[in-house]
Amino acid sequence: MPELPEVEVTRRSFAAAIEGATVLQARLGKPLRWPLGLASECLLGARVGAVSRRGKYLWLPLSRPKASGGLLLHLGMSGSLAFSPGLADAPAGAHDHFDLQTDRGLLRLTDPRRFGAVVWSEAIDADPAAKLLGGLGMEPFDLRFDGTHLHAGLSGRRVAVKLALLAGDIVVGAGNIYACEALFLAGIDPRLAAAKLSRPRAERLAQAVRAVLAQALEAGGTTLRDFKDAHGVAGSFQMQARVYGREGQPCLTCATPIKRIVQGQRSTFFCPQCQKR
DNA sequence: CGTAGGACCTGTTGGC
DNA sequence: TGCCAACAGGTCCTAC
Numbered sequence: 001m002p003e004l005p006e007v008e009v010t011r012r013s014f015a016a017a018i019e020g021a022t023v024l025q026a027r028l029g030k031p032l033r034w035p036l037g038l039a040s041e042c043l044l045g046a047r048v049g050a051v052s053r054r055g056k057y058l059w060l061p062l063s064r065p066k067a068s069g070g071l072l073l074h075l076g077m078s079g080s081l082a083f084s085p086g087l088a089d090a091p092a093g094a095h096d097h098f099d100l101q102t103d104r105g106l107l108r109l110t111d112p113r114r115f116g117a118v119v120w121s122e123a124i125d126a127d128p129a130a131k132l133l134g135g136l137g138m139e140p141f142d143l144r145f146d147g148t149h150l151h152a153g154l155s156g157r158r159v160a161v162k163l164a165l166l167a168g169d170i171v172v173g174a175g176n177i178y179a180c181e182a183l184f185l186a187g188i189d190p191r192l193a194a195a196k197l198s199r200p201r202a203e204r205l206a207q208a209v210r211a212v213l214a215q216a217l218e219a220g221g222t223t224l225r226d227f228k229d230a231h232g233v234a235g236s237f238q239m240q241a242r243v244y245g246r247e248g249q250p251c252l253t254c255a256t257p258i259k260r261i262v263q264g265q266r267s268t269f270f271c272p273q274c275q276k277r
Numbered sequence: 278c279g280t281a282g283g284a285c286c287t288g289t290t291g292g293c
Numbered sequence: 294t295g296c297c298a299a300c301a302g303g304t305c306c307t308a309c
Contacts, residue, residue, distance in 0.1 A: 002302060033285075056303075077302055078287080113286045115303060159280065168304080175302060224302065265282075267300080284306075
């Protein structure tokens with residue numbers, strides 16, 4: 001579910017409501033990707049700060065009288081967060097693996113596949129958060145993210161440009177859907193070797209990544225199956241996807257059937273006519 | 278260092 | 294209708 005737009009839409013949907021809240025209780029369900037790294041009782045009484053995002057991670061600052069820090073949250077493939085004002089009314093379901101009950105409402109992580117994570121860190125720039133965020137590339141809406149940056153990042157890489165985008169160490173945020181869409185917008189064949197992308201085409205691609213993520217943000221993200229923001233609102237970008245999930249259907253530009261291939265064990269959708277090597 | 282592949286999980290869908 | 298294989302929004306870790 002969650003690429004940068006979904007994570008950011010989620011953040012915006014509950015950040016204001018939870019800021020300043022006091023933690024009353026924390027509950028863990030089944031194990032997620034990593035252990036919390038702290039006894040959940042230690043979170044009691046903590047004050048929630050301003051929720052921020054880095055890549056596809058959310059950072060929930062928690063200040064306690066003595067030790068402060070925060071929770072680094074990741075939604076994995078199937079995770080979503082819900083924030084319901086007041087005290088918990090709905091009992092935790094089979095896939096609800098983290099609850100943070102505050103005096104303003106309940107923040108609940110639902111994640112059937114459990115690739116997501118909730119990890120305590122003393123600071124966002126201290127381990128384990130620093131280790132997880134350390135290898136991340138530039139934020140796509142950072143003004144310094146441009147063709148020059150992208151071109152430099154792609155240089156020396158023999159992998160396909162799509163896989164280089166997905167790796168997230170040059171620019172963060174584009175997952176499988178938006179990487180496919182951005183390459184279509186830029187007219188670039190996803191199989192092209194990263195280092196072979198010319199400077200001008202890197203500029204086009206950088207702009208395309210930005211444009212696609214901005215459009216998706218505007219649309220409230222993509223809801224393929226179960227993505228909802230923290231208030232249960234679904235996204236609608238799937239209606240605007242040009243190639244993702246459209247194998248065999250006519251390209252909206254040239255009517256050539258959209259092709260599906262596998263790269264790095266994941267599906268890639270592209271138009272063999274509009275996207276060139 | 279770059280790359281390829283496996284690993285982690287559960288649920289849904291499509292073909293026979 | 295039932296069963297099984299394929300597939301799903303991510304990314305970390307290991308081995309070459």
